[in-house]
Amino acid sequence: MTVHDVKHAASDSARLEAVGGRLSRVDGPAKITGAARYAVEQQLEGLAHAVLVDSTIAAGKVVSIETQAAKAARGVIAVLTPDTIMKLSVASDWFGNPLAPQRTFCPLARDVTYCGQHIAVVIAETFEQAVSAAALVMADYDQAPALVELGDGTAGEIISIEGMTKEWGNAQAALAEAPVHLSAVYNTQRSAHAAIEPHGLIARWEGDRLTIWEPSQWLDGMARTYAEWFGIPFENVRLVSPYIGGGFGSKALALAHSAVAAAAAKMLGRPVKLMLTRSQNFTSYGGRATTRQTIDLGADKAGRIQSIIHRGVSEVSLEGMWVEAVGSITSIMYDTPNFSSRQDVVRLNTVLPNPKRAPGENPSAFGIECAIDELAHELGLDPLEIRLINYAEQDPHAKKAWSTRQLREAFAVGAEAFGWAKRSPAPRSMRAGHQLIGWGVAAGAYPVQRAHGEAVVKIMFDGSVEVESSSIDMGQGTYTILAQTAAETLGVPVSQVSVKLGDSHFARAGVTGGSRLAGIMTGAVHKAASQALDELIGLALSDPRLPFHGLQANTLAVKDGRIGSPRGDGPELSIAELMSMLGRDRIEAKGDTLPAGTTAEERYKNYTTIAMSIPHTEGDYSRHSWCAHFVEVKVDEDFGTVRVSRVVSALDSGRLYNPKLAESQWKGGIIMGIGEALLEEGIVDRRHGRTVNSNFADYMLPTNADIPDIQTISVGIPDPHSSALGGKGVGELGIVGVAPAIANAVFHATGKRVRDLPITLEKLI
């Protein structure tokens, strides 16, 4: 795949192209002309189309499936059921732990644990034929009562997640002694990733080699899963995902439908395309889990927190495990001498929840950032002031210095830009006509997640540069910042660099999640490019036919694609001329950031599991990105409708590799936060355990009309402890703290404290 070039005025280009420059997306021209071909848009000869049939009950057994009518329908090639689809091996988990090697995995369910579970698949010559035949498949069930809702009488098994317990001091005693108390329960809803590109794939077998075109946040991890399912070598699986139409955490794993398509393709000996319907995108994989958290705060009369006791619970499916860790940032936002946080999960008849943008941190912020606002109100303190009174100068839990924490600056800069000083403190004291106006603030944090990465950089005979990685770009700007990094490191214009991503046959990459990719990949590309440059210069110096022969090693540099003395006072050649004189068609370097002596097994594990992630508190520092959101809402006093009318956010993501793209990601996170605060909720019919709003007309994503101007301000400084080039996380950070900022603003507008998301109109009228 070729990445299109963007032309800029020459005078601007150097500034824009440098790392840290506001270069427009290099993959932009392909995306705005329709030329960008997403994974499932691959055109193959002989493609068959698969459509899934899903369970209509949430719990029980499939007794029988009637397939005759579907099989007889025009164009139908096959109808597969749990009895007839091929059985696979059980793949290992995120960490690479084998789960049940002795068992087999049937990607179509006989035992139903959630509504919408795939029980059959119809494969036909055309999409339309598969859709209509799938409607003819009828199942008989032996239905069992479903466990449907967190915390009510029907809740299932409760499991304590001991590893998430955090304790210091004596929280109970300190709470009892504190003169000021606050106790509240905060609930966050089930919400969907709702990427506009649906999940789906094309699977094609050639012998025992499998090619999968599938949107993916983790090509190597998903390739491992396919290899394990089908018992073939990892190298035999090729995953292709050149562009991803939004992921937000949902596209990191190969899922049951992926297995169905790959199995069907193998059984039929034909490439098979399977796209989940929009409704299935709500029911086939989980979004953010429902959470409930109780916060007890004890403080002195000056507002200094003495104790925090936090108890959180999130929902999980009957099979598998995912914890929405609602205590994840409760422990680091404020300085407290006494603290206790525990986490449970409750098993329900729901699909396995997944990480969604800032999993854990986002609902965690809703608890602690509302609670501190409530405490401020109780004490008559300004919400900003109470945050500064309790400012944590070091990580209160890890007891380590922050690598960088520009949160105080975020408060100051954000407040100034927002005009916070003009806030009238009393609730219901600001209005315009029928609109009650409220101003709220909340902070957020996201840990710096790190791992090792690798990249290949090739200097080609014509002076062009190719960067290859199996990492991906789902809109964060990977293509662009890696082009900037390679160009800057090698001294060539960005227009000479083409970045190739999204093919598992390229240099390996770990998961794109947890805002880790930019930091890892800029480091790996910088290293690979440096190695390639060293080799180029070394060859230039050592070849007796060249004018540079015999010069000192540090006397040559590449600038604007030409090699010569940095002072411009000696011989000079273009890279193409140099390559020609050297007689080389390419110089290729693979750079990685793994420690010396890393074994092949460790390398494989590093890229195909998350087992080798580096803790954010490793060594002497605690590493996080930070933000402060200032929000204005307008609440209609009659209708209870809340509209966000202004947002100013100050964010510390360390050094930004491309501020233009980072700002877009921040805004995207803020907007997703507005959705979760006010609109989005997966609503379940408790009688059936079925999501009833599994579509975009009933599950409310924010529209353009719901979103005001958003001002984002970078307050970050380069953080050498967080990444090679000084950046921290960007993509996840923006959402954290948005919902509490809005809830706090709604309280300020109306005097009503809403502790259950989303804040819909009936909660305010």
Add this chain to the structure above:
Amino acid sequence: MTSHIQTIIDPPEDGHFRNGVATDGLIPSPTTLSLNLAINGRDHALDVEPRVTLLDALRERLHLTGTKKGCDQGQCGACTVHVDGERVLACLTLAALVDGRTITTIEGLADEDGTLHAVQAAFLEQDAFQCGYCTPGQIMSAVACIREGHAGSDDEIREYMAGNLCRCGAYPNIVAAVRQAAQELR
């Protein structure tokens, strides 16, 4: 059996259709239709079942994958194309319905020499997209929004672009891009 679109021209006097469609008054059985779709200035001959939507015709038969399928239910706007110059949703439009009309997709928006439409250029400059999947629909919608005269203010742009969902949250940048392009096209 493949047939061309049957147009009922004369009202049947005896309950029986003429034109060989349903002479016995019974419902004609489904056939494959031979369509001729005028897309981006080119005629495309296409044999499809009547139920095939314009969206699936574009993506699966004509390999014009720039028009995206986000919901297939008229709820996201990713499949926005122009029919006779007006923005519509290809997922709720039968291909047969637009036989005889003029269709423009994202692939037909730039000049033949590759010069970008002002809206495309503004989207790039304002970073009005991230993942790019809703983008063709946003751009087709924006071109029409400006042409309709509904880009007079930021609030009007927001309202008249509300039919195109963007999960990456590029909305403020989309408003900026539409505003910029509207000024350039004025």
Add this chain to the structure above:
Amino acid sequence: MRDFSYLRADNIEAARNAAALPGAMLLAGGTTLIDLAKCGVVEPATVIDISHIEGLNAIDVTADRALIGALAKMSHVADHAEVKSLFPAVSEALWQAASAQLRNMATIGGNLMQRTRCPYFRDPANFPACNKREPGSGCSAIGGVTRGHAVLGVSEACIATYPGDLAVALVAFDAEVDLGERRLKVEDFFLAPGATAEQEHDIRPGEVITAIEIPGSAAARRSTYIKVRDRQSYEFAAASAAVGLELEGDGRTVRDIRVALGGVATKPWRARAVEDALKGKALDEATIREASELAMQGAVDHGANHYKIALAPRVIARAILKLGETA
């Protein structure tokens, strides 16, 4: 979507005859028919494409009446200068409906045939019981998720909300629908479920909507449509109100008032009790709010939609207040 045969009707007579065929359904804009066919709610054997019939999309507006052809697009009516000036509530109801793309597709006649958005109605695979789809099968919504369901005009058979906006304005201003042989008040064209939830419209096999006619009036000229919803745009109403107001020469006494509700009833709902309570009265906020509550006489909630009983009168009151302020 089940396969179907496809025919184009070139004129209205051909359309009527084709529409009388068993299993035939008319296709104009497609925003309801194709949507519901994809949901599996309707399974036409034959689709009669009437979108190419010429002469049915005219919009003719005078001070006396607006005559709108059945194939006129929602967007064109919304943007029509005389509709905006003489029937502002109609224009406002239209531009606040759906999205710009859908309004470019959907026709006025098709809009009147729009079906409910009840999630149970729209999901036959998961919820076989629905009296609208299968008379006598029961109502899955009752006892389920009812946040969007109706509080007015409901029955034990059905609580599905009529979702549209335009018809609310049409009902307020006594518009009529032209079915060829018959003309009906739009208010009578829509049927509350009663025991026959499957019958939503008074339309017979072989009948085709050809036009709607809205009588001009001072109340229509001074009218507005207010739509309240969770999202700012591209969403059906939680509650909406079409209101028209004519004042006496004193500028404050009500000579004529029209009030209709959307989003809260099983059909576009004329609130005559509110109108009667305000006719001849001098407008003030307390009087308006008190009278607006009368719209909810007989309202029945099913739990999660209880808020609509409080919300709808406030929407009416806001609309009247807004019109009063523009005196």
